[in-house]
Amino acid sequence: MSETGSVAAIDLGATSGRVMIGRIGPDTLALEPVARFPNGPVPLASGLHWDLTGLYRHALEGLRKAAHREPALASIGIDSWAVDYVLLRGDRMLSEPFHYRDERTVAGVEAVHARHTFADLYRRNGLQFLPFTTLYQLAAEQASGMLDLADAALLIPDALAFELTGRRVAEHTNASTTGLVRIDDGQWDRALCDDLGIPSAILSPLIDPGERIGPLRPMLTEDLGVTAEVVAVGSHDTASAVVAVPMSDPDTSAYISCGTWGLVGLELESPVVTDAAREANFTNERGVDGRIRFLHNVMGLWLLSESVRQWEKETGEAIDLATLLGDAAEVSEPAQVFDANDPRFLAPGDLPARIAQWYRERALPVPTTRAAFTRAIVESLAHAFADAVHTASALTGRRILTLHLVGGGSLNRLLCQRTADRAAIPVLAGPVEATALGNVLVQARAVGLVSGELEDLRYRVVRSHPPRRYDPVPTRRTP
Numbered sequence: 001m002s003e004t005g006s007v008a009a010i011d012l013g014a015t016s017g018r019v020m021i022g023r024i025g026p027d028t029l030a031l032e033p034v035a036r037f038p039n040g041p042v043p044l045a046s047g048l049h050w051d052l053t054g055l056y057r058h059a060l061e062g063l064r065k066a067a068h069r070e071p072a073l074a075s076i077g078i079d080s081w082a083v084d085y086v087l088l089r090g091d092r093m094l095s096e097p098f099h100y101r102d103e104r105t106v107a108g109v110e111a112v113h114a115r116h117t118f119a120d121l122y123r124r125n126g127l128q129f130l131p132f133t134t135l136y137q138l139a140a141e142q143a144s145g146m147l148d149l150a151d152a153a154l155l156i157p158d159a160l161a162f163e164l165t166g167r168r169v170a171e172h173t174n175a176s177t178t179g180l181v182r183i184d185d186g187q188w189d190r191a192l193c194d195d196l197g198i199p200s201a202i203l204s205p206l207i208d209p210g211e212r213i214g215p216l217r218p219m220l221t222e223d224l225g226v227t228a229e230v231v232a233v234g235s236h237d238t239a240s241a242v243v244a245v246p247m248s249d250p251d252t253s254a255y256i257s258c259g260t261w262g263l264v265g266l267e268l269e270s271p272v273v274t275d276a277a278r279e280a281n282f283t284n285e286r287g288v289d290g291r292i293r294f295l296h297n298v299m300g301l302w303l304l305s306e307s308v309r310q311w312e313k314e315t316g317e318a319i320d321l322a323t324l325l326g327d328a329a330e331v332s333e334p335a336q337v338f339d340a341n342d343p344r345f346l347a348p349g350d351l352p353a354r355i356a357q358w359y360r361e362r363a364l365p366v367p368t369t370r371a372a373f374t375r376a377i378v379e380s381l382a383h384a385f386a387d388a389v390h391t392a393s394a395l396t397g398r399r400i401l402t403l404h405l406v407g408g409g410s411l412n413r414l415l416c417q418r419t420a421d422r423a424a425i426p427v428l429a430g431p432v433e434a435t436a437l438g439n440v441l442v443q444a445r446a447v448g449l450v451s452g453e454l455e456d457l458r459y460r461v462v463r464s465h466p467p468r469r470y471d472p473v474p475t476r477r478t479p
Contacts, residue, residue, distance in 0.1 A: 004028060005449045006070040008228065009439040010059050012080035012156065013237065014260040015039055015305065017055055019062025020433070021070055022440030024449045029464040031433055031440070034069065035062030041099040041348060048102035048348075052086060052093070052156070056163055060224070067226035074447040076164070076216075077233035077439045078157040079240045081260075082177035083134045086159040087141070087150040087202075088168075093159075094150060098141075100132035101347055108140030112196060119278060124192060126183035126273045126284035130297060131343070135179030138198050153202040157235035164230050165214035168204040171232045173239035175206055176286035183271050183284060209234045209288045210446040233442040234288045238263045238295075243288050243438030243454060244431060245404045246462040252401040254389045256419070257434065258409025260302045262381060264388035265295025272395060280391050288442060289454055294396065296388040299340045301409055303377045306351045311370060319370075327371035328378060329414045335359070335367045335376040340384040378415050386423035403427045404467070406434035413470075420470040428467035437461060 004025030011018050019035040037058040041048045059078075067073060087094040098104065109131050112121075118129055127133060134155075141147055154162055155174045162168050175181050175188075180203070182189045193200040207213070213230040221227055234240040241257040250267045257263040271284035271292050285293045308319050338358050345354060352373055359366045367373040393400045403425045409415055410429035420427040431437055441457045444450045450457065 003449060005074050005444070005447070006072065007074050007440055007443040007447070008063060008066045008076045009436045009443070010062065010076065010078040010160065011237065011436045011439060012039065012055060014081050017058060018436070019059060019066055020436045021066050022436070022444070024440065024444040029437070029460050031436055032069070034065040041101060042096070044096070046095070047104055048099040049096040050084065050099055052097055052159065056160060059160060063224050063226070067224050071226065073226050073228040074449065075228050075231040075443045077231050077443045078160050079233055079235050079237045079435060079439050080156040082155070082174055082236045083132055083137065085134060085137070085153045085155050087146055088152040088154060089150055094146060097156065098137065100137070103347070104140045105132045105136050107143065108136035108138070111139045111143070112136055115195060121179065122273060122278040124182060124189060125179050126271045127177070127179055128281040128283035128296065133179045134177065139196055142197050147199055147202065150202055152204060154204065155235070158204065161213050161230050164216055164220060166217050167214045169207045169213055169232070170204040171235040172206050172208050173234045173286050173288065174236040177236055183273060186286065207232050209239070209442050212446065231443045231446045233439045236285070237435045238293065239285070239287050240438030240442070241406055241434040242267060242293060243441055243457060244434040244461050245406055246428070246458050246465070246467055247404060248462070252399060253404060254392060254400045255404045255406065256385055256409070257407050258300060258405055259407045260300050260305070262298035262300035262385060262409065263295050264298055264385055264392070265293055266392050266396060266398060268292040268294045268396065274395070277395050280395060282392065282395060291454070294392065296391070298381065298384045298388060299345055300381070303340060303345060303351060303381065304374065306348065307373060307377065310350050310352055324370065324374050325412065325414050328374035331372050331375040334379050335372060336364055337380040337383040338376065340380045378412070378418060382415060382418035382422045385419045389423050389425065400425060405429045406431060408432060416470045420472040424472050424474065426472065427470040429470060430467040431461060431465035437465070
């Protein structure tokens with residue numbers, strides 16, 4: 001391929017969103033951010049929601065800027081976090097989508113497990129237990145009567161694609177996180193829907209990454225000044241991130257996609273649904289090109305960002321994260337690690353107080369300074385990451401020689417080094433914008449700007465965004 005072109009990536013995370021221009025050519029793979037905007041939960045009388053209307057407005061503003069800079073944009077791709085959805089009736093959104101941290105999911109878990117054990121569900125969908133999986137959310141929604149009013153349920157990227165094109169689809173990588181896709185053939189489990197009273201008619205046709213969703217609606221073409229088509233990418237942000245993990249040998253590599261969550265796992269050709277995998281709470285989600293993302297969810301940098309938010313709330317002053325992490329690195333005797341996956345840390349609020357309570361319940365010393373709390377969080381995340389990597393290795397029989405850490409967490413040098421130390425495996429950190437790069441590369445291949453398998457796409461990432469290496473220091477594996 002010799003042509004150079006550009007595409008636009010809409011990349012929505014749980015705390016922020018961005019629109020980026022991706023420029024791709026024979027020796028080019030570059031990103032230009034043209035819009036960044038905040039994202040987060042909105043507490044309404046009905047519960048915790050997302051402001052999807054606001055996100056769509058920001059996305060349009062970003063696309064307008066992108067089109068101004070690159071009028072010949074070839075395509076647009078959208079990725080976001082998983083599991084959350086929008087209910088539609090006709091062209092109308094029935095309400096702003098619920099946030100996965102909303103407490104209503106507790107009732108959904110009880111309703112589903114009254115009819116199907118987790119072991120049964122794991123055989124059907126291969127997913128780890130997470131209380132906010134779409135399956136449980138829809139079960140809670142069913143009790144409210146809202147499902148009776150809806151004729152479609154679209155996951156967040158699919159909902160935005162619908163607003164852009166008018167076409168309803170369900171992209172496969174994100175759909176595979178819902179609990180409603182069969183692990184054996186990758187199709188909707190309509191029998192499970194019927195058994196749980198979830199109308200399967202609200203589920204849209206499944207499509208794969210790289211398929212063209214459709215052209216922009218005429219009104220948007222005129223408004224934005226661009227004729228680009230919307231192309232399906234790995235619309236689950238982790239699926240896009242894994243595309244851009246610069247693995248030279250997936251058989252001996254593990255990855256951590258580290259942002260609000262830390263997704264720790266391997267890329268496989270087929271799922272692992274053994275009892276041991278279920279008991280270890282590992283999940284099998286679909287990746288680009290039919291690969292399987294065999295991984296475990298760790299709470300991630302949410303623990304740090306929410307703690308910082310609480311400290312800023314208490315003092316009314318901004319905290320410089322780089323300074324805080326520098327102070328944390330100097331803590332001479334870090335606290336014992338806590339369980340980063342404890343469900344008590346899921347909800348927003350005073351996380352330092354809940355971490356302190358975890359220590360008190362075990363008669364362990366509580367960190368006494370912000371630096372000490374920060375160090376405890378970093379150590380606990382590194383411990384959880386290392387444990388998940390070794391568990392994945394044991395469950396698959398793979399010997400892991402390299403650990404790739406991508407996403408925002410790759411900027412956290414203390415976390416990268418301590419993960420290498422605790423895992424006793426070299427960590428290759430970066431790229432930071434792996435999700436946007438994966439989004440761009442899948443689009444570029446779909447519109448003919450590049451070609452090849454995943455390995456070819458990853459080679460482009462290595463050349464343009466070489467990672468930073470952290471070698472383990474054996475004497476630092478503990479505390």
